[in-house]
Amino acid sequence: MASDLPAPDAHERAHSEALAGLIRREIDAGGGAIPFSRFMELCLYTPGLGYYSAGRRKFGAGGDFVTAPEISPLFGRCLAHACAAVLTASGGGDILECGAGSGRLAVDILGELDALGRLPGRYCILERSADLRARQQDLLRARLPRLQARVVWLEQLPEHGFRGVMLANEVLDAMAVERFRWTGRGAELFHVTTVVDGFAWRSGAADPDTRAAIARIADECALDAGYVSELNTSLQPWLHSLAERLACGMLLLIDYGYPRREYYHAQRSSGTLMCHYRQYAHADPFCWPGLQDITAHVDFTAVAEAAVAAGLAVCGYTTQAHFLLDCGLDRLLQGAMNGSELEYLRVAQQAKTLILPGEMGERFQCIGLARELDIEVPGFRGVDLRHRL
Ligand SMILES: C[S@@+](CC[C@H](N)C(=O)[O-])C[C@H]1O[C@@H](n2cnc3c(N)ncnc32)[C@H](O)[C@@H]1O
Numbered sequence: 001m002a003s004d005l006p007a008p009d010a011h012e013r014a015h016s017e018a019l020a021g022l023i024r025r026e027i028d029a030g031g032g033a034i035p036f037s038r039f040m041e042l043c044l045y046t047p048g049l050g051y052y053s054a055g056r057r058k059f060g061a062g063g064d065f066v067t068a069p070e071i072s073p074l075f076g077r078c079l080a081h082a083c084a085a086v087l088t089a090s091g092g093g094d095i096l097e098c099g100a101g102s103g104r105l106a107v108d109i110l111g112e113l114d115a116l117g118r119l120p121g122r123y124c125i126l127e128r129s130a131d132l133r134a135r136q137q138d139l140l141r142a143r144l145p146r147l148q149a150r151v152v153w154l155e156q157l158p159e160h161g162f163r164g165v166m167l168a169n170e171v172l173d174a175m176a177v178e179r180f181r182w183t184g185r186g187a188e189l190f191h192v193t194t195v196v197d198g199f200a201w202r203s204g205a206a207d208p209d210t211r212a213a214i215a216r217i218a219d220e221c222a223l224d225a226g227y228v229s230e231l232n233t234s235l236q237p238w239l240h241s242l243a244e245r246l247a248c249g250m251l252l253l254i255d256y257g258y259p260r261r262e263y264y265h266a267q268r269s270s271g272t273l274m275c276h277y278r279q280y281a282h283a284d285p286f287c288w289p290g291l292q293d294i295t296a297h298v299d300f301t302a303v304a305e306a307a308v309a310a311g312l313a314v315c316g317y318t319t320q321a322h323f324l325l326d327c328g329l330d331r332l333l334q335g336a337m338n339g340s341e342l343e344y345l346r347v348a349q350q351a352k353t354l355i356l357p358g359e360m361g362e363r364f365q366c367i368g369l370a371r372e373l374d375i376e377v378p379g380f381r382g383v384d385l386r387h388r389l
Contacts, residue, residue: 072350076108078327093164099171103136184225187214221264243310257298272297316380321361
């Protein structure tokens with residue numbers, strides 16, 4: 001696979017080899033293999049070396065992949081309308097963004113809320129990557145100097161009693177997952193071992209909780225023997241830790257994924273693991289550790305179940321297209337007609353990328369998880385897909 005991709009330069013190669021060396025040492029110390037989830041965690045988040053923790057450009061046209069906030073400010077401006085309604089219904093409050101990437105979404109949401117006269121008390125950002133945190137700080141300082149005092153980078157989760165909106169765009173897909181094979185009688189995990197020129201798969205045992213979770217999926221989705229897929233075992237504790245801090249308001253999660261029965265559909269018998277390197281998408285996670293993103297789709301039924309177990313209500317589930325349209329995307333687009341025709345065409349093209357079914361419109365889904373919130377939230381008033389979860 002590596003030979004089909006653009007070659008990294010000598011500096012990047014050295015960086016990747018340093019991370020690969022660190023992973024090899026951990027594999028040796030672990031008796032010759034580690035679970036895939038640990039390999040993915042090391043590839044993405046090893047301080048200073050992991051994909052999200054080191055300095056290469058990741059987002060946007062010159063990076064490895066493009067997220068919705070990088071495509072158009074319309075995305076964040078639409079989300080701001082959902083935030084404004086929840087903030088009002090919660091009697092004011094804060095916004096917490098998890099995994100803020102380049103900081104673009106924060107800029108667009110805050111800019112629109114400012115224009116609406118509905119700013120949150122604070123806009124808090126929780127970011128695992130020190131490198132991305134520094135980039136977010138630079139961008140927000142440059143783009144919104146007057147709102148600087150409201151933006152806070154948290155070192156840990158907020159205090160209990162949080163009111164307002166918690167949100168995360170494309171964060172769940174960047175969490176380390178287990179990869180498994182259903183044998184027909186039980187689950188085997190994929191572990192990672194070393195070979196002369198890199199890494200290779202080896203089969204390993206799952207712990208009792210993971211085995212039970214996979215057996216439930218196999219039963220519910222009638223998996224055939226040999227079926228390979230992923231399980232995000234970090235989702236439940238992550239969601240629980242946010243939910244227990246949310247006293248009033250909504251947690252909004254946007255990502256690519258499916259309800260469980262579609263996720264574990266017979267057609268997807270090799271799973272959803274995907275890697276992104278300089279706008280190339282491929283399925284080999286062993287390629288250039290630290291230089292490529294590794295992702296898995298999101299099981300939105302698992303998100304809903306974890307939320308309900310944590311005492312939240314699923315107040316909405318729909319596609320990104322329906323969500324943005326119900327937040328007023330077409331009205332915002334009309335606003336762009338006041339500029340030049342060329343500018344309008346550019347913005348209309350961005351809007352198409354966000355909502356067309358063959359682009360991001362249907363692949364991306366939005367789920368709202370609420371506590372003590374008695375309103376119909378903009379975004380979720382149109383097409384309700386909760387019955388599919
Ligand atoms: C695919 S990027 C998406 C960035 C941004 N939200 C966007 O839409 O452009 C994933 C982001 O989530 C962050 N991240 C991953 N796990 C996280 C966690 N548990 N808490 C906070 N941030 C996390 C990564 O460091 C990165 O900023």
